[in-house]
Amino acid sequence: ARYGYLLSTLMHSGWHVMLTGDVGVGKSSIISSTLGSLGDSFLSTNINFSARTKSTRVSDDIEAKVEKRTKDTWAPPSGKKLIVFIDDFNMPEKEVFFAQPPLEILRQWMQYSFWYDLKKQTQKFVRDTQLVAGLGHPGGGRTTISPRTTHCFHVLNLAFPAASQVRKIFGALINSHLVNFGEDVKSAGDLMVNATYEIYIKMCSDLLPTPDKPHYTFNLRDISRVVQGIMQAQKISYDSREAIIRLWANECYRVFGDRLTNDADHETFTAIVDGRTVAAFGVPLKNIFKEGVMTQFCDFMSVPATEGATPPYEEVTDAPALKKFIEEKLDDYNMEPGAQRMDLVCFSDAISHICRIKRILGMPHGHAMLVGVGGSGRQSLTRLAAYIAEFKVFTIEVVRGYKSDLFREDLKKVYDLTGLQQLDTVFLFNDTQVIDNSFLEDINGMLTSGEVSGLYPADEANNIREAMRPDVEKAGLPMTNDSMWQFFIRRVRAHLHVVLCMSPIGESYRNYVRMFPALVSCTTIDWFSDWPAEALKEVALKFLEEVQIDEKHLSGVSSIFATAQQSVLTESRSMLARLGRPNYVTPTNYLELVKGYCKLLIEKRKTVGDQANKLKNGLQKLSDTAVQVADMSVELEQKKKIVAKATVECEEMLVVIVQEKRVVDEQEKQVNAESEKIAKDEVETRKIADDAQGDLDKALP
Numbered sequence: 054a055r056y057g058y059l060l061s062t063l064m065h066s067g068w069h070v071m072l073t074g075d076v077g078v079g080k081s082s083i084i085s086s087t088l089g090s091l092g093d094s095f096l097s098t099n100i101n102f103s104a105r106t107k108s109t110r111v112s113d114d115i116e117a118k119v120e121k122r123t124k125d126t127w128a129p130p131s132g133k134k135l136i137v138f139i140d141d142f143n144m145p146e147k148e149v150f151f152a153q154p155p156l157e158i159l160r161q162w163m164q165y166s167f168w169y170d171l172k173k174q175t176q177k178f179v180r181d182t183q184l185v186a187g188l189g190h191p192g193g194g195r196t197t198i199s200p201r202t203t204h205c206f207h208v209l210n211l212a213f214p215a216a217s218q219v220r221k222i223f224g225a226l227i228n229s230h231l232v233n234f235g236e237d238v239k240s241a242g243d244l245m246v247n248a249t250y251e252i253y254i255k256m257c258s259d260l261l262p263t264p265d266k267p268h269y270t271f272n273l274r275d276i277s278r279v280v281q282g283i284m285q286a287q288k289i290s291y292d293s294r295e296a297i298i299r300l301w302a303n304e305c306y307r308v309f310g311d312r313l314t315n316d317a318d319h320e321t322f323t324a325i326v327d328g329r330t331v332a333a334f335g336v337p338l339k340n341i342f343k344e345g346v347m348t349q350f351c352d353f354m355s356v357p358a359t360e361g362a363t364p365p366y367e368e369v370t371d372a373p374a375l376k377k378f379i380e381e382k383l384d385d386y387n388m389e390p391g392a393q394r395m396d397l398v399c400f401s402d403a404i405s406h407i408c409r410i411k412r413i414l415g416m417p418h419g420h421a422m423l424v425g426v427g428g429s430g431r432q433s434l435t436r437l438a439a440y441i442a443e444f445k446v447f448t449i450e451v452v453r454g455y456k457s458d459l460f461r462e463d464l465k466k467v468y469d470l471t472g473l474q475q476l477d478t479v480f481l482f483n484d485t486q487v488i489d490n491s492f493l494e495d496i497n498g499m500l501t502s503g504e505v506s507g508l509y510p511a512d513e514a515n516n517i518r519e520a521m522r523p524d525v526e527k528a529g530l531p532m533t534n535d536s537m538w539q540f541f542i543r544r545v546r547a548h549l550h551v552v553l554c555m556s557p558i559g560e561s562y563r564n565y566v567r568m569f570p571a572l573v574s575c576t577t578i579d580w581f582s583d584w585p586a587e588a589l590k591e592v593a594l595k596f597l598e599e600v601q602i603d604e605k606h607l608s609g610v611s612s613i614f615a616t617a618q619q620s621v622l623t624e625s626r627s628m629l630a631r632l633g634r635p636n637y638v639t640p641t642n643y644l645e646l647v648k649g650y651c652k653l654l655i656e657k658r659k660t661v662g663d664q665a666n667k668l669k670n671g672l673q674k675l676s677d678t679a680v681q682v683a684d685m686s687v688e689l690e691q692k693k694k695i696v697a698k699a700t701v702e703c704e705e706m707l708v709v710i711v712q713e714k715r716v717v718d719e720q721e722k723q724v725n726a727e728s729e730k731i732a733k734d735e736v737e738t739r740k741i742a743d744d745a746q747g748d749l750d751k752a753l754p
Contacts (some may be wrong), residue, residue: 056211060087060185063097063207064136068203069163069184071142071203074211076574077272080187081501083211084138088185089539096320097127097136098533100506101498102144103569104194105490108154112168114506119179125167128180135182140501141570142186143195147641154204159184163205193262193270194567219273220246223280230284241334245301247708248333255325258311260318268312268424268573272399278577279304281416284350285366285724298334299341299368303350307409307426312424312578314557349375351408352415353441366415369408379404379437386440388714395433398595403430406579410438410552413577414479420500420551422572424562425581428641431554432481439479444550445470448481449718457491461508464495468508469547472541473520483554484561492662493569496551500575503546517541551576558637579708584640593647600651 056072060083063070072080088097098118118135129135162168163184167176186206191197191677214222220243227242235408253276262269282304283297291297304335310322327338342348352366354375364747369375379399387394397403406423413419423431439446447470449455449463470478481497487493509517518537525540526532553572555562566573585594593611602610618638626635 054264056083057087057090059209060084061091064091064183064185067183068207068317069186069205071186071188071206071208072211073188073190073208074568075213075272076189076270077274078211078213079273080211081140084185084187084558087225088136088138091136093531093533094133095136096133097138099502099504100137100139101501101571102139102141102155103494103497103505103570104144104146105494106145108153108158109171110506111158112154115179115182116177117507117511119182125176126178126180129182133181135450136185137182138185138187140187141195142188143191143198144188144568145196146568147196153196153198153202156198160199160202160205179295191568194570196222202512204726206536214273216250219250219276223249223276226280227283230286231297234286234288234297235292238291238297241294241297241301244333245283245297246280248301248329249276249305251329251332252305252325253307255329256322259321259325260313264563266314267563268422268578270573271309272574274574275308278416279307280309282366282412285363285415287363287365287367290365294334295341296368298330298336299348300340300350302330302341303347303368306347307412308577311409312580314449314580314582322527343370348372349405349408351375351411353411354378366412376404379407379441382441383437386437389440389540395436396595397430397433397437398588398592400584400591402582402585402588403434406430406434406581407438407441409579410435411442413552413579414438414550416441416577418546420553420576422553422555422578423575423581424555424557424578426556426558426637426639426641428644429581429584430640431581432483435479435481435552435554444477444479446479448483449486451486451488455488457489460488460492461495461505464499464505465513467549471546472517474549475544477548478550480549480551481554482551484556484565487561487565490568494564495571496553497569497571499549499551500571503542503549514538524599558635577711584618584643586619589618596647596651600654614643614647617646 060070060072064087072084074080078638088095091097095116098114100114115137116127118129118137120130122128134666139159142156143153145155147153158168166180167178169175170177184206188198224243224246227246228239231239253271253273256271260266260269279301283301285301286297291300298657305326310319310326313319313322323338330336330338330341349369349372350366351369352364355365355367357364376399383395383397383399386392410421410423413421421435423435425431436446447463447467449460467478467480470476480491495508498505518534518541521537521541521544522532525537528540530536530540551632553576555565555572569736588610590611594607595612597607597610607673621638625638629635
C-alpha cells in the first residue's frame with residue numbers, strides 16, 4: 054500500500070518513476086494495480102523489454118498509443134495522460150559502445166520531449182506521456198543502466214520482504230483456505246508456510262546458477278506456486294495431517310525439485326526437504342509416504358462431486374489404475390480424426406511427467422518450460438496432457454520463408470482462440486522453431502503481461518474492442534478503449550497456457566534464459582532426465598513384442614538394450630569429466646537402436662525364411678523325384694518284359710521274312726528273265742513290223 058500510494062502520487066505529479074527490486078517481490082503487481090486505480094483521465098500501456106529489444110520497437114509501440122495533434126506533436130487521445138509501463142527496463146543488451154539504444158531513445162525523449170522520425174528525419178514531440186519502469190537488480194542478463202538515464206526518474210527501491218512478512222502473507226492465504234478443514238489439518242498451515250520459506254532460502258544459498266544450470270534462480274513466485282498448489286486441496290480428499298503434509302511435499306518437489314538436473318542436486322534437495330519436514334512436523338519424509346516412495350497427485354482420476362465443480366486434486370494410491378487410465382486416454386487420442394498418432398510407452402517416468410504437465414495446465418496463468426534432449430517425449434506428453442485436460446493444442450508450422458510477420462499472424466490466431474472464442478489453449482513451442490530471436494521476445498511478453506507489443510494494427514484492435522464491448526458492459530466496467538482492451542488481455546491470460554520445449558544441448562538454452570528472463574521466472578520448469586533402466590526395458594519390450602520374439606528371450610534382449618544405453622551414458626559422463634568433451638546420448642538414439650534391431654531381425658527372418666523355403670522346396674522336389682524314379686523303375690521292368698517278348702516275336706518274324714524273301718528273290722529272278730525275253734521279242738517284233746510297213750508303203754500306189 055505504501056509503494057502504491059507513492060507511485061500514484063508521483064504519477065499524478067507528472068514524474069517518471071523507476072521501481073527497482075529483486076525478482077518476484079511484486080514490482081509488476083504494484084505498478085499494474087496502481088495503473089488500474091488512476092482514474093479515467095489516464096491511459097496505460099505495457100512494454101516488456103528483453104535483451105533483443107530494439108529502439109525502433111519502443112518508439113513504434115508508444116506512437117501506436119498516441120495521435121497526431123499538430124504538425125510535429127503527438128499526444129494521447131481525448132486530452133488524457135498516457136502512462137507507459139516498461140517491465141525489465143535494464144534487460145536490453147549493450148552495444149559495442151556500451152550504450153543501450155532502447156534506453157537512450159527514452160532518455161532523449163525524457164530530456165528533450167522528442168525523438169526523430171527515421172523516414173523524414175524530423176522531430177516528433179510526444180506530450181502528456183510518462184514512464185514507469187520496473188527492473189531487477191543487475192546480475193544475470195540484467196545490466197547496470199547509465200546514470201544519465203537514471204537521473205531522469207524518481208527511483209523507488211522495493212526491498213525484499215522480511216521473513217515475518219512473507220510468512221504472514223502466505224500464512225493468511227493458506228489459513229483462509231484451510232478454515233473449513235479438520236483441526237489437525239488447519240494447525241499445519243503455518244508450519245507448511247514456514248517450512249516452504251526455509252526450503253526457499255536454503256535452495257537460494259546451496260543450489261546456485263551455473264553456465265550449465267542457468268535456470269537455478271529462485272524467487273518469491275516459487276513460494277506462491279507451492280501455496281497455490283496446496284490451495285487446490287479439498288476437504289473431502291485431505292482429512293488428516295499426514296495427507297496435507299504429503300500434498301505439501303509433492304508441491305515442493307514440483308516447484309523446486311523438478312528443475313534439478315542431476316542426481317547430486319536431487320539428493321541435496323531431498324536432504325533439505327527431509328530436514329525441514331523433521332523440524333516442522335517431527336517426522337522424516339520417508340515415513341510420510343507408504344514404503345517411503347512418493348506417489349503421484351492429479352485431478353483427473355476422480356469425478357467432481359457436482360457438475361461444473363472443480364475436480365479434486367488428490368493423491369493417487371492405485372498406480373496400475375492411473376497407468377490404465379492414461380493408456381485409455383492415449384488410445385482415445387489416437388482415434389481422434391486428424392490427430393497425429395502417438396505410439397507412447399506409459400512407463401512410470403512418462404506418467405509422472407504427464408501428471409506434472411497437467412498440474413501446470415490446471416493452474417491459473419500456468420505456463421511450463423520442459424527441458425530435455427530430443428526424443429524425450431516433451432511434445433507428445435504435452436499433447437496427451439492437454440487432451441486429458443480437454444485443451445486445444447496450437448503449434449506453429451515452420452515453412453520456407455517463415456519470419457516474424459508469419460509468426461505474429463499465428464499469434465493472432467492464438468489470441469483469437471483464447472480471447473474471442475474463450476477456448477482453453479496450449480501454445481506448444483519448440484526451440485527448433487526459433488527462426489528469429491524476435492519469436493522469443495514476443496513469447497516473453499506473453500508470459501509476463503499476456504500482451505505482445507504491436508501485434509494488432511489500429512483497425513484490428515478496434516474490432517477486438519467492439520467484440521469485447523457487450524461483455525465489458527455486462528461486467529459493469531468502464532466503456533473505455535483501455536478498459537475493453539485490458540478485458541481482452543485478461544481473458545487471453547485466463548485461457549492461454551504456454552508450453553516451451555527446450556533442449557539443454559549447446560549454448561542456445563543458456564542464451565535464451567539470459568536474454569529472456571520470463572522463460573524461467575514466469576514458468577514452472579520440468580527437467581526431463583535420462584530414462585531409468587526400467588523405462589528403457591519397457592520401451593524395448595513394446596517394440597520386441599511387435600516382432601513376436603519368444604517370451605523366454607524378451608527379458609534378456611530388453612535388458613541388453615537398457616544396459617547398452619546406460620553404459621554409453623556412463624562412459625559419456627566419464628569422457629566429459631576427463632576430457633571436457635560432451636557426447637550426447639538421447640532417447641532418440643535408443644529408439645533408433647531398438648528399431649534398427651527390430652528392422653534387422655525382420656530382414657534376417659525374411660532372408661533365413663526365404664532360404665529355408667528354398668531348401669524345403671528343393672528337398673520336396675528331391676523326394677518327389679525319388680518317388681517318380683521308383684515308379685518309373687517298376688514301369689521300366691514291365692516295359693523290359695514287353696520288349697523282350699516283342700524281341701522274340703520280332704526274331705521269329707524275321708526268320709519268316711528271310712524265308713519269304715528268298716522265295717520272292719527267286720520269283721523276282723524268274724520275272725526279270727521273262728521280262729528280258731519279252732523285251733527282246735518286242736524288239737524283234739517291232740523290227741518285223743517296221744519292215745512289213747516299209748514293204749506296204751512301197752506296194753501302195
